[in-house]
Amino acid sequence: MNSLTINANSPVSTRRIGExxxxxxxxxxxxxxxxxxxxxxxxxxxxxxxxxxxxESVMSPTFVLMRELKGRLPLYHLDLYRLExxxxxxxxxxxxxxxxxxxxxxxxxxxAGVLLPEEHLRVDLEYAGNRSRSLCFTARGERxxxxxxxxxxxxxxxx
Ligand SMILES: Nc1ncnc2c1ncn2[C@@H]1O[C@H](COP(=O)(O)OP(=O)(O)OP(=O)(O)O)[C@@H](O)[C@H]1O
Ligand SMILES: [Mg+2]
Numbered sequence: 103m104n105s106l107t108i109n110a111n112s113p114v115s116t117r118r119i120g121e122x123x124x125x126x127x128x129x130x131x132x133x134x135x136x137x138x139x140x141x142x143x144x145x146x147x148x149x150x151x152x153x154x155x156x157x158e159s160v161m162s163p164t165f166v167l168m169r170e171l172k173g174r175l176p177l178y179h180l181d182l183y184r185l186e187x188x189x190x191x192x193x194x195x196x197x198x199x200x201x202x203x204x205x206x207x208x209x210x211x212x213x214a215g216v217l218l219p220e221e222h223l224r225v226d227l228e229y230a231g232n233r234s235r236s237l238c239f240t241a242r243g244e245r246x247x248x249x250x251x252x253x254x255x256x257x258x259x260x261x
Contacts, residue, residue: 103251106239106258109230116142116235117149122256123223124153126249127205129175132219134211137227142235143209144181146225150207151177162209167194176204182213191217223249 110116123133133150135143148160156173163169163181171177178199185191191214199206200219211218221243230236241247 103254104241104247106250106254108237108239108253108257110142110235110237111231112233113142113145116145116237117152119237119253119257120146120149120151121153122149122253123249124150124205126252127154127175129203129205130201131205131245132200132222133205133207134218134222134224135207135209135227136212136224138229141227141229142237143225143227146227146237147179147207147209150205151179154205168199170204176202178202178204178206179209180206181209183210185213188215188217222246 108119110119135146137143144160144162151160151171151173154173154175154177156171156177158171160171160179163179168178168180171179180199182191196214196217208214223246224240224242226238228236239250239253241250
């Protein structure tokens with residue numbers, strides 16, 4: 103399966119979906135997040151962190167660009183919002199995260215354009231009401247397609 107849309111009707115629901123994804127993540131996995139301000143990218147990341155067994159609180163790393171959190175695997179949480187151009191993003195050395203042993207989650211991932219790895223799990227978050235968000239997952243690569251199939255079994259047709 104290479105795409106799946108799940109509706110989350112509250113931040114708790116978004117975290118729960120993230121937690122299920124986080125539990126399925128493994129070493130070297132990359133999750134790219136897109137969607138407007140306040141769509142829930144950090145909230146989803148809080149769930150991913152829970153699923154990775156991280157107990158530290160997850161805040162938006164907007165002003166530090168990257169935070170490393172320690173769980174079952176390291177979580178590299180990046181936020182590219184403030185970065186305007188590709189050379190600036192290139193300086194971050196993203197490949198060290200993407201091809202490292204941990205899990206990489208990138209908010210505002212589209213800012214990195216061609217620097218992004220071909221294989222990844224992408225989530226487009228959209229407003230669907232005051233406390234409702236639609237989470238559109240896209241899998242690029244077999245590994246992530248399998249992950250989505252597992253997620254669908256759990257969340258499809260539920261909110
Ligand atoms: N269903 C929902 N899922 C996630 N967040 C929700 C939901 N409903 C309401 N919210 C609220 O929307 C806000 C989402 O904020 P969050 O920081 O996760 O967004 P973001 O996409 O990371 O924003 P930014 O682009 O500024 O980093 C929070 O205040 C949260 O409580
Ligand atoms: Mg955020």
